[in-house]
């Protein structure tokens with residue numbers, strides 16, 4: 722037996738541990754519909770995405786294609802697709818990092834049948850001046866893509882001290898959970914989980930959101 726062939730399969734590194742901050746006091750168990758992973762992006766990547774948003778100019782967020790309601794969602798968004806002409810290398814890097822995080826989440830926690838990203842990633846900005854936020858909702862819907870949403874991932878792009886309010890609050894089971902505000906941390910949840918972004922009262926909150934799609938939960 723000589724040394725392994727150059728193209729021998731190298732096993733993937735072990736998955737980094739998920740950060741489980743949420744444990745229900747009543748049972749001591751982790752809620753099934755929530756997970757967080759730190760340092761998916763570093764501060765320089767978060768800054769670059771915020772600069773990209775400001776350079777390209779976000780537009781008023783629609784709920785689904787073309788439908789807007791300031792009573793439901795108040796934020797500006799930039800889709801990392803046709804909206805973004807200027808930064809293909811950055812967008813490619815961000816897409817890759819997001820796909821790696823999704824693989825960790827799904828392998829270690831959710832175990833869903835997923836078949837891809839049917840929608841572009843989206844940067845959102847919620848402004849304190851406008852009480853920006855998004856009321857309680859689920860991400861699954863009836864449209865051809867919304868009905869295939871299975872997993873949502875929100876990355877905290879802003880530093881926690883840059884805004885007040887603006888918490889991502891999830892209701893995966895019985896008790897609402899406030900997601901971590903750490904910069905670069907990813908929060909993942911199934912697309913049937915109720916969640917909200919509470920109104921920003923000061924400063925601005927930026928997030929990057931991805932949805933991952935697959936056949937229905939049936």
Ligand SMILES: O=C(O)CCC(=O)C(=O)O
Nearest residue numbers: 845860875889918928930
């Ligand atoms: O900004 C976030 O963290 C979440 C946004 C959200 O819930 C959505 O776009 O559906």
Ligand SMILES: [Fe+2]
Nearest residue numbers: 858859860916
């Ligand atoms: Fe949502």
